[in-house]
Structure formats: structure tokens, C-alpha cells
Amino acid sequence: MLRVLRHYLPIRKALLILSETALLTIVISAWMTAHLWGNPSEKIRELLSSDVRPMLPEDAILRCIYSSFLLAVVSQIAIAFNELYDVRISGSRYDRAGRFVESTGSALGLTLLAVVLARSWGLKQILDFPPLTLSQLVWTLVFAMLSAFAVLYYWRSLFHWLLRRVEFGERVLILGGGKRAHALGREILDRPDAGYVLVGILPDDPAYLHESDVHQPARHVWPESARVAAEAGGNVIPFERREPERVPVLASTLAQPGAIAQQAVEADPRTQLLVLEPLSDGDTRHSGPRTMLELAQEKEVDLVVVAIEDRRRSLPVDELLECRLAGFGVREQEAVYEQITGKIAVEALRPSYLIFNEGFSRHPWAELAKRVVDFTLSILLLLVTWPLMLATAVFVRWDSPGPILFTQERVGRDGRVFTLLKFRSMRADAETVSGPVWATQDDPRITRSGKFIRKTRLDELPQLFNVIAGHMSLVGPRPEREHFVRDLTKKIPYFKQRHIVKPGLTGWAQINYRYGSTFEDAVQKLQYDLFYIKNQSLLFDLSILFNTVKIVILRKGT
Numbered sequence: 001m002l003r004v005l006r007h008y009l010p011i012r013k014a015l016l017i018l019s020e021t022a023l024l025t026i027v028i029s030a031w032m033t034a035h036l037w038g039n040p041s042e043k044i045r046e047l048l049s050s051d052v053r054p055m056l057p058e059d060a061i062l063r064c065i066y067s068s069f070l071l072a073v074v075s076q077i078a079i080a081f082n083e084l085y086d087v088r089i090s091g092s093r094y095d096r097a098g099r100f101v102e103s104t105g106s107a108l109g110l111t112l113l114a115v116v117l118a119r120s121w122g123l124k125q126i127l128d129f130p131p132l133t134l135s136q137l138v139w140t141l142v143f144a145m146l147s148a149f150a151v152l153y154y155w156r157s158l159f160h161w162l163l164r165r166v167e168f169g170e171r172v173l174i175l176g177g178g179k180r181a182h183a184l185g186r187e188i189l190d191r192p193d194a195g196y197v198l199v200g201i202l203p204d205d206p207a208y209l210h211e212s213d214v215h216q217p218a219r220h221v222w223p224e225s226a227r228v229a230a231e232a233g234g235n236v237i238p239f240e241r242r243e244p245e246r247v248p249v250l251a252s253t254l255a256q257p258g259a260i261a262q263q264a265v266e267a268d269p270r271t272q273l274l275v276l277e278p279l280s281d282g283d284t285r286h287s288g289p290r291t292m293l294e295l296a297q298e299k300e301v302d303l304v305v306v307a308i309e310d311r312r313r314s315l316p317v318d319e320l321l322e323c324r325l326a327g328f329g330v331r332e333q334e335a336v337y338e339q340i341t342g343k344i345a346v347e348a349l350r351p352s353y354l355i356f357n358e359g360f361s362r363h364p365w366a367e368l369a370k371r372v373v374d375f376t377l378s379i380l381l382l383l384v385t386w387p388l389m390l391a392t393a394v395f396v397r398w399d400s401p402g403p404i405l406f407t408q409e410r411v412g413r414d415g416r417v418f419t420l421l422k423f424r425s426m427r428a429d430a431e432t433v434s435g436p437v438w439a440t441q442d443d444p445r446i447t448r449s450g451k452f453i454r455k456t457r458l459d460e461l462p463q464l465f466n467v468i469a470g471h472m473s474l475v476g477p478r479p480e481r482e483h484f485v486r487d488l489t490k491k492i493p494y495f496k497q498r499h500i501v502k503p504g505l506t507g508w509a510q511i512n513y514r515y516g517s518t519f520e521d522a523v524q525k526l527q528y529d530l531f532y533i534k535n536q537s538l539l540f541d542l543s544i545l546f547n548t549v550k551i552v553i554l555r556k557g558t
Contacts (some may be wrong), residue, residue, distance in 0.1 A: 031144035177203030402428030425450030476504025
């Protein structure tokens with residue numbers, strides 16, 4: 001997994017984006033420079049020399065290639081908007097075909113708009129295809145874009161075919177037999193686009209294996225080799241074999257196989273267990289791996305992930321050091337889990353991880369840049385959305401009695417309280433009887449106009465004034481009420497750490513998690529908020545803003 005300005009990008013996605021940028025640029029350039037190939041006609045040379053800034057055909061070709069690259073990037077915005085850079089969606093032939101049609105139309109509209117505006121605003125130095133007239137440019141660009149997306153569609157089919165046959169991901173061996181190890185294993189299996197391949201889980205504590213547990217009737221699904229290994233005191237790695245490749249399966253140790261392991265074995269009788277055979281004095285037999293290093297070499301492991309519950313008691317320092325010095329990567333479970341899921345698991349978080357790990361930095365210049373971007377974009381958004389805000393105010397006032405704006409005290413940066421502004425979406429007496437409570441998805445207190453403005457996010461627009469005033473940022477953790485903050489701080493570790501940055505109009509948690517109205521939802525959102533705070537950057541903020549716009553337009557979420 002690559003890291004670009006603190007933003008994690010799976011290798012598969014990076015390869016797909018870069019390859020399609022190159023293909024789009026090549027195809028568009030081929031069409032848009034065809035009139036300059038070989039020996040251009042005298043008329044073309046005359047038009048080039050009569051321009052305000054005369055140029056040679058070679059210079060015109062370079063200008064066209066540069067402009068084609070810009071149009072390729074604009075086209076990829078349309079592709080990303082239709083979620084075609086989600087490998088799981090793109091891997092489905094049905095979804096890929098339908099979304100490619102939508103992306104082609106969107107990209108064609110955006111590129112035509114871009115070239116027309118460039119001509120109208122006198123930006124030929126940035127985007128131009130000399131010496132084509134506007135009508136010639138439009139017709140040529142239409143054929144260029146249709147050809148480029150046809151090539152892209154067949155490239156996608158080839159790309160996913162290659163992914164199924166070439167293993168791009170790092171092969172991972174998880175050390176640990178508890179909840180953390182199994183949670184990480186499930187995430188790896190559920191997110192094949194993250195760039196990791198699960199080889200298996202190696203339980204860390206031989207004390208988990210008990211002969212009495214192996215002989216229980218309910219455990220009869222385990223192979224005979226597992227019983228022999230358990231009696232000898234060996235450790236096991238569960239995995240599932242399916243021809244022509246091995247697909248790992250999450251299973252607990254023999255003493256605690258759990259429902260996942262039981263179902264996996266019962267569903268496929270080919271499931272088997274690999275064992276680390278114990279080494280006794282004078283024993284010269286070597287039918288299987290005896291050490292972690294031998295196992296890593298046999299399974300061609302790239303990365304050993306330490307997910308041991310109690311490291312002070314059972315961390316195999318010597319074996320891990322042996323693996324590390326042999327060239328295998330060794331990483332903590334928290335770091336890999338963070339990269340795969342885009343969140344930090346607070347229940348598994350250790351203070352040392354926060355203290356010694358990079359991230360959570362606060363640089364004055366970075367904060368100044370963020371403030372400038374917040375202020376500038378907020379002013380621009382107000383200029384663009386004021387008609388919508390005026391219409392929303394009239395709609396709210398007409399629909400139900402009460403004030404147009406809803407004001408509420410929220411906790412901001414460093415625990416300072418500020419007044420949040422929103423368009424009112426509930427009855428004016430919504431909390432007269434109930435007191436402070438979380439809003440639910442189908443809350444009966446929401447008015448008719450409130451359902452619409454909450455769905456379209458129009459109720460959030462007045463918060464642009466909070467951003468301009470400096471109480472909030474465009475991107476950050478959503479601000480909570482003081483009543484809930486006091487309660488959640490007592491119950492959830494590290495909850496107060498979300499207040500080391502300004503709250504946001506939108507955030508990483510908002511684009512990754514559903515609308516939250518319970519304690520469990522607060523825990524999940526905190527994990528995303530901590531990830532954002534740890535990896536905050538301008539590029540990350542722009543990515544969140546782009547996805548927020550996509551979610552609002554596609555009407556996803558609440």
C-alpha cells in the first residue's frame with residue numbers, strides 16, 4: 001500500500017489510475033494532434049504563424065499533448081465520481097458496463113465545458129489545441145473521448161483478468177490467537193483491494209491446546225493431523241484449500257474453534273491445518289516447519305503481523321527478530337489494521353502506539369494553509385449557494401412554525417464551546433420533553449421540510465458562517481453537544497483526543513460510516529476521526545470534500 005502525503009492508496013488502485021491516465025492521454029493526443037502529423041499543410045502552418053503567439057508545428061504538438069493530459073485528468077474525475085476506482089465495483093462486469101456509460105457521458109460533458117470555458121476566458125496557454133477552430137475542436141474531441149473510453153473499457157477487462165492471475169498483494173502471516181488477530185484477518189479477507197493476502201493465523205500461546213478439547217464430539221470436524229499435533233503440544237495455522245489456489249479461513253485454536261471455524265470446515269471438507277512440529281532432543285525428522293522463520297519461508301510470506309493480546313507474557317522476541325533479520329517485514333497489528341480500514345481501533349489501542357508512532361503533528365504553516373483554504377472555499381460556496389439558502393429558509397418557515405435557523409451549543413477545538421448554526425429540520429419543541437437525545441434516521445420530530453433538507457444536506461449550509469468565523473473547518477470531526485461529550489469521554493478511551501483539531505462541516509467518519517445515533521456508532525466514528533487527525537493533510541481534506549460532493553449528489557447516506 002502506497003502512502004501519498006499521509007493518504008493511503010492501495011497498489012492496485014494506484015496502478016489502475018496511472019495506467020488509465022497514460023491511456024487516456026495517448027488516445028486523446030492521437031486524435032487532437034492528427035492534423036499536425038508528418039508534414040502539416042501550408043494552411044496549418046499559416047494559421048500557426050498568424051496566431052497572437054506564433055509557434056512551430058513541434059511546439060503545437062507539445063501544447064496539444066499537455067492539454068490532452070489535462071483532459072485525461074478531468075475525465076478521471078468523472079470516472080472516480082462513478083466509483084469505478086473501487087476495485088470491487090469495477091470488478092463486476094455488470095456494474096462496470098453501466099457505470100462506464102455514465103462516466104463516458106459525464107467525462108464528455110466536462111471536457112467540452114472545459115475547452116469552451118478556456119476559449120471564452122482567454123486561457124489558451126493552459127488548455128488549447130492549435131490551430132483548430134472551436135467547431136473543429138468540439139467534433140474532434142467527441143470522437144477522441146468515445147475512442148478513449150472504448151479503449152479504457154477493454155483495458156479494465158484485461159486489468160481485472162490480470163489481477164485474478166497475478167498476486168499484487170503482500171502475503172501476510174498473523175501472529176496471535178485472540179480477537180485482534182481474527183478481526184484483522186476478517187478485514188483482510190473482506191477488503192481484497194487493500195493489497196494484502198492472508199496466508200494464515202498462527203496462534204501465539206501453546207497453552208490454548210488441550211487434549212480434552214480435541215476429543216470433544218463437537219470437534220470431530222478437525223482433521224486427525226490436528227489431534228496428533230495438539231497432543232504433541234504444537235501450534236496450528238488454520239487455512240482453507242481450494243483449487244487452484246489457497247484461500248485463508250479464519251479459525252480459532254482447537255480449544256476455541258468458534259462458529260467461523262466450525263462453519264468453514266463443515267462447508268468444505270478439504271480444509272486442513274498446518275502445524276509447527278515440536279522439536280525434541282535427537283529428533284532428526286523434518287516433515288514440516290518447526291519455527292516461525294521456516295513457516296514464513298515455506299509459505300513465501302512477505303509480512304508478519306503481530307496481533308498478540310498480552311505481549312509482555314507471550315511475545316516471541318527471538319523468533320520475530322530472526323524473521324526480521326532474514327528479510328521478512330514485521331509490523332504491529334494496529335498499523336496494518338489502520339491502513340486497511342481507514343480507522344484506528346480504540347479498543348486495541350495502546351498509549352505507546354500514539355506516543356511513538358508518526359502522525360498527530362500540528363505544524364503552524366499547515367494550519368495556516370488549512371485556514372486559508374477554509375475561508376476561501378467558504379466564501380465561494382456562499383456565493384454559489386445563497387439562492388439555495390434563501391429558498392431553504394422560505395421552505396422551512398412555510399412548513400412549520402418556529403425560527404428558520406436552529407442554534408445549539410457544541411464543543412469545538414480544545415474543548416471550547418461555540419454556537420452552531422443550521423437550518424431547523426425538527427419541530428421547535430423537539431426536546432422540550434425528551435431533553436438532549438440523539439436524532440435517529442426516522443425521527444418523528446423531523447418536519448416534512450426537514451426530511452428533504454437533511455437528505456440533501458441543505459440544513460448544513462449555515463455552518464459556512466461558523467467556518468468563516470473560525471469556530472469550524474470544512475473538514476474535521478463533527479462537533480458534538482457538551483452533554484454527549486461528557487458522557488462519551490467517560491465511556492470511550494481517547495474520545496477527548498478528537499478535540500485537538502477544529503470540528504468540520506464534513507469529515508472522514510461522515511463519508512465512511514452511516515448516520516450515528518447510538519453509543520456503538522459513536523465508537524465507530526471516533527475510530528475514523530482519530531485516523532483523520534493522525535493523517536491530516538491538505539490532499540486528504542480535498543479527497544474528503546470530493547467524496548462529500550459525490551455522496552450529496554448521488555444522495556447516499558442519511
